[in-house]
Amino acid sequence: MSTKTVLILLIVALSSCNHKSQTNYIQFIDQKIGTNTSTTLLADGSQQIQAADGQTIIGISAPFGMTQWTPQSQSGQQKCVAPYYYGNIYTEGFRATHWLNGACEKDYGSISILPSTLSQELKFLPTKRPTFSLIYFEDISPAYMSVGFVQEQLLTEVTGSKRCGLFRFSWLAPVDPVIMIYINNDYDKGFIHIDLENQEIVGYNPVSKFYRNKGESAGIAGYFVAKFSMPINEYGTFGNFEKEKGSTTRKDQRQIGAYVSFQPENSEPILLKVGTSFTSIENARKNLETEIEDWNFNATKNKLEKQWNEMLGRIDIETTDSLELSKFYTALYHSLLHPRLMSDVNGDYPVFNAADRIQNSGEFNYYDDFDSWNTSRAQMPLLSLIAPEEYKDMIASLLQKAKDGNWLPASPLANNFTMASTGDYTSSIIADAAAKGFDFDYKLAYNYLKKNATDIPTAGELNDGKGRPGSESYLTNGFIPLEEPLMNFPQTESQVARVLEYSYNDWCVAQLANRVGENADYNTLLANSMNFTNVFDEDREWMNGCYADGSFVTDFDPDQAQPFFNNRTSRQYTWYVPHSVPTLIELLGGKAQFEEKLSSFLNSAQYKHADAISQHVPYLFNYIGDWATTQKLVKAILTREYGADVGGLSGHDNAGQLSAWYVLSSMGFYPTCPGSNEYQLSSPIFKKATLHLNKKYYSGKRLILSTDQEAKSIIFNQVTLNNKTIGNSITHRDIQLGGELHFSKKQTYSKE
Known part of the structure; x- marks a missing residue:
């Protein structure tokens, strides 16, 4: 008998003795998913143009x-x-x-x-x-x-x-x-x-x-x-x-x-x-x-x-499709790895952005590695639903970082400020937590969110990753001119991308200003949240680069990647107005033209699902009353962009963001605008999904999402919440109160 054969027998024997047969959720996880080059398809049916690794690992x-x-x-x-x-x-x-x-x-x-x-x-x-x-x-x-x-x-x-x-x-x-x-x-x-x-x-x-x-x-x-x-x-x-x-x-x-x-x-x-x-x-x-x-x-x-098993069991899926069980619980597992616990069993943790200083967190666990630019969109909102105790401590950790570093970090990694983000998404995370009613010092939080939004950092602070690059022009002019390169950052330009993202970030800060009674600030921030209109080129009907004199780039192609869009295209970035979609519809010429441009984008190779900047876009059809198209597109993406093999992720999972999109969308709802307390509906791909909720935060204790039949490719035209017909969205309050969201299919469907 060869050495290799003996070793294989040893593996089987020892594993049989020491790894009991699982009968619960953990058995569905396949850690190979996302550990090598993507094998998924683009929206137009072609293979991924560039090799994209999920960048996940086998992790114990x-x-x-x-x-x-x-x-x-x-x-x-x-x-x-x-x-x-x-x-x-x-x-x-x-x-x-x-x-x-x-x-x-x-x-x-x-x-x-x-x-x-x-x-x-x-x-x-x-x-x-x-x-x-x-x-x-x-x-x-x-x-x-x-x-x-x-x-x-x-x-x-x-x-x-x-x-x-x-x-x-x-x-x-x-x-x-x-x-x-x-x-x-x-x-x-x-x-x-x-x-x-x-x-x-x-x-x-x-x-x-x-x-x-x-x-x-x-x-x-x-x-x-x-x-x-x-x-x-x-x-x-x-x-x-x-x-x-x-x-x-x-x-x-x-x-x-x-x-x-x-x-x-x-x-x-x-x-x-x-x-x-x-x-x-x-x-x-x-x-x-x-x-x-x-x-x-x-x-x-x-x-x-x-x-x-306790954590994974907070969402219970009923389906006869074993591959979908594997995809779902692997995605849920990937969503539950970050942020990273950084405090010790005695509460000690390293002070944020400080050399070798130790503090004690007292009553909360201290977390780091938020990758906020990505995770603020779906992964952190998912944690607010299924891991509220940990989520509460994560919010406390972000505020502690702000106190220790004297600025709220945009994307804290390795317990330091970084330059990884073109926006200010920690503000989005905290504003979303406040809107959902999580208990923390709102006034303290607002002071740090306001500082990020309204203070102009020094060159040295910018060099350390503090504050918003280009903030002086943004606050003075309502946009960042192309003549102003952001030389201290990995993205040396990205002016238009930042205007779009800062606009949404300002809207988030405005919501917290309103909550703490800062009415004047609320009005100012709300006005700033409309700055995205300043980089909309009415002649070309797309977002575009803008010079200091207010003129736009003339050598323009909406499908050409540009540095001022952070090396993305106008067709990809124009849709990033999650807080004011009705305004975007108006800018694009009304519902008909909005629908035409949106359909063209989502059915082309321009739509890169792994890019978090576009992950809310399939749900935008809901805003023009076309819930059927939202369902069709979301279910196509769930099938096309996610597989049950090593290449089963269409790009970097980014601390669980890509996986969290799958978890939420496969159950039939998604937070297109964190901070709004609203979730747009698609529809479930499962017969039934049950969220078992922590009664301390969710009085209804559970939310059931059910369908009349296995629904992987079915487009529904009616949804009821606790037997009452509703539209194509639900609120966070609906989830808190719990009950059943039921999707059904009648004989006719109307967009109206």
């Missing part, structure tokens, strides 16, 4: 966990390179990752763990680490993973908790088994130490800034403590491409790491548990001692499975 962690554990197929922490891509048969170990799932950012503060044997060459050199492996995909869930290393005759199993990971290494015939831990730092920074007295390895990976000032400290680090289930035998460290047996410490060298070996008896598995933290090694140890107290692998796995 709790919902919104601090750290995910993933097989590593890509080394380093480069921007837009995920630590894992499906199809690579070589594994470089298992990474404790802080990858923004589905995004084009970079990992930070990560370490990797690679099991091997001393009888073979120690794989301390990066070029030697790739190891032929078999990932047992049938057994993977968010709570468990098993990977076989053929040459080493080794099965690695992984489970974990919110802040910690637990590994079980089973060698078929262990000969000097060894475990390596190495720091993934691209700037030759980091620390690792073998503590022989406590039989553990500790260390940290410093985090550098993302955009401007690359390489400079971000003021945080990924700290860890690793403990083993048996005594360490041999040990050593490596760095600068050299290893030293018997050494215990390395710091600030290239590719540093440590290794320890063991002498198990009777093929006894070796267990490793790792605590992580963003504040200190001591708190990483506290996190580990609290979350994984013993060495009971199965108990830890079962506890994590229970957490996921």
Whole structure:
């Protein structure tokens, strides 16, 4: 019998013993979805023009966990390179990752763990680490993973908790088994130490800034403590491409790491548990001692499975289509990974945008990695429905960042300001939470939202990612002229894109101003929210670039990508007026011309569903009374743009935004304008969907969305809420009160 055959049998045997048959929601998740190049189609039926990766990974962690554990197929922490891509048969170990799932950012503060044997060459050199492996995909869930290393005759199993990971290494015939831990730092920074007295390895990976000032400290680090289930035998460290047996410490060298070996008896598995933290090694140890107290692998796995099943079970889907179950619960899983928990079990967290300062959050959990430009549109609104307790703490975290950083961050990542956003979408998130009635200090929040909207940041503040670029011209002229490049930002122009986005952001801030009784501010902000009209070219009937004298670009093609549209086209950006669609209809010449242009856009390759700026657009037909077309388009996108395979996402998932669109749209409703408390209806693709709601926030306790039959391609013409016929939208109050939203099909349909 070959070594490979023996290993496969070992995988099957161990997995059968240790991974009980699931009978609940977790069994429907397929973590392969979105882990490689897109295989979906464009609106015109053609293949994606450019290869687009979902950028998702296989991740073991709790919902919104601090750290995910993933097989590593890509080394380093480069921007837009995920630590894992499906199809690579070589594994470089298992990474404790802080990858923004589905995004084009970079990992930070990560370490990797690679099991091997001393009888073979120690794989301390990066070029030697790739190891032929078999990932047992049938057994993977968010709570468990098993990977076989053929040459080493080794099965690695992984489970974990919110802040910690637990590994079980089973060698078929262990000969000097060894475990390596190495720091993934691209700037030759980091620390690792073998503590022989406590039989553990500790260390940290410093985090550098993302955009401007690359390489400079971000003021945080990924700290860890690793403990083993048996005594360490041999040990050593490596760095600068050299290893030293018997050494215990390395710091600030290239590719540093440590290794320890063991002498198990009777093929006894070796267990490793790792605590992580963003504040200190001591708190990483506290996190580990609290979350994984013993060495009971199965108990830890079962506890994590229970957490996921409870969270996923907040939406119950009834359908006979197994592929749709897989797509739905995988999308729901992807929607529940971010924002990331950043505080420790004792409440300690790193102060936002501050060098190595620690505070205590007290009564709330502190979160980070919001990717607000994307997630404000669907993912955060989804969390407000199904994870309101966590969502409340996320809002508290955003306000804490504003207090600590003296500006409300537009898109906080790695606990710092960034320049990743062309708009001010944290304002949208907070205004939406206030409109829904979540409890926080509205006046305090408004002061920070107003500062973003009305204060002009200095050049130094802009360079740090604070405030709105181009705000002086925007506030003075009502637009940002093309002569004013925004040189300090990754998007050096994007003037028109910012005018459109700031207009919506101002509308959101205005809603909060009204709520706190700032009537004069409300009127001013509401007037500013109409600034999008200043970049509408009446002659060409599209949004267009505008010069300081008020004239528009004459060499104009609505299908040509332009820097002032953030390298998108006018046809793609013109529709971004979610807060004032009736005004847009009027600007475009009325309902007939609006419908013609909208249909042309949505049925062309110009519509890129993975681009969040366009994801509300299929629902705009509702605003002209054409609910049938909204349903038709949404259901076509659900089929065309989402698959049940590795290429099943049409672009980056962006911290769960693309997946959240699927979750909400497949149930039949979507928040086209967060902050308005209104959801536009499409219709469900399932026979029945039940939202089990937290009664503390939703007195009705549940909302049922039902149809007369399986509805994947059916276009309905009547909807009732608690037996009363309604139009093509519902309110957040309707969801709070609960009941049943029922979709049916009569003999005739009218657009009116």
